[in-house]
Amino acid sequence: MNCLKFLELQEEDLPFVKDIYDYYTLNTTVVYSTEPVPMEDIKGFVPVGDPLYRSFMLITPEGEKCGFCYFNKFKPRAAFSVSVEITIYLKPGFEGRGYGSEALLRLEEYVRNGGFANIVALISGDNMVSRHLFEKCGYTCCGNIRNAARKFDRFLDLMFYQKLL
Numbered sequence: 001m002n003c004l005k006f007l008e009l010q011e012e013d014l015p016f017v018k019d020i021y022d023y024y025t026l027n028t029t030v031v032y033s034t035e036p037v038p039m040e041d042i043k044g045f046v047p048v049g050d051p052l053y054r055s056f057m058l059i060t061p062e063g064e065k066c067g068f069c070y071f072n073k074f075k076p077r078a079a080f081s082v083s084v085e086i087t088i089y090l091k092p093g094f095e096g097r098g099y100g101s102e103a104l105l106r107l108e109e110y111v112r113n114g115g116f117a118n119i120v121a122l123i124s125g126d127n128m129v130s131r132h133l134f135e136k137c138g139y140t141c142c143g144n145i146r147n148a149a150r151k152f153d154r155f156l157d158l159m160f161y162q163k164l165l
Contacts, residue, residue: 004102005059009048009068013057017068018042020089029124029156030089032149047072053084054110058103066094069103071111074120083118084111100133108137112165119165124149125157134161 009017022036047053047070055070067090074083088103111119121139123130135141143160150156 003061004066004099004106005061006056006103006106007059009046009055009057009070011048013068014039014042014046014048016057016065017046017089020067020091023092024089028127029151029154030127030130032124032151032156032158034151045072046070052114054114056103056107058090058099060094060099065091066099067091067103069107071107071116071119074118082116083120084114084116085120085122086111087121095129100130101137104133104137108163108165117165119163121161123159123161125159131159131161137163139163 018037018039021031021042024030025033025036046068047055053070053072056068057065058067058069060066067088069086069088071084071086074080074085086104086107088100088107090099108119119139121134123134125144131141139161140163141159142162145158147155148158
């Protein structure tokens with residue numbers, strides 16, 4: 001543990017974020033976008049410079065950028081202010097090294113220190129790698145919306161995972 005370096009995401013890091021997001025958009029069902037998203041959309045859901053909702057670049061011990069993670073509002077209404085949605089993306093080729101688990105558990109520390117009570121993750125039903133990661137880190141599957149999306153000519157479930165702090 002504590003192999004990864006967490007650096008606050010800066011505006012100049014967003015092209016790296018977009019490259020990873022576009023890869024998953026075009027090649028997987030991990031995200032439900034069907035076309036690369038404009039940079040303005042990335043800026044809309046990845047918090048940069050927000051004092052409450054945080055985003056981080058993940059750096060390997062060798063100094064390579066290997067992914068990013070963030071937590072943001074779960075829903076915009078004030079009553080949901082106790083909950084956050086958490087997201088982690090690893091750059092292709094960096095899977096299977098324990099970085100996902102480390103990033104998730106370390107990101108939880110920032111969520112906990114922010115005073116939040118509930119972490120939610122929305123995961124594609126066929127994303128067994130992410131589902132296993134979240135389950136291994138103590139998250140519970142608390143819902144499944146069947147056939148919530150359609151991509152690559154397939155219907156996809158949307159799984160809700162949560163961890164109460």
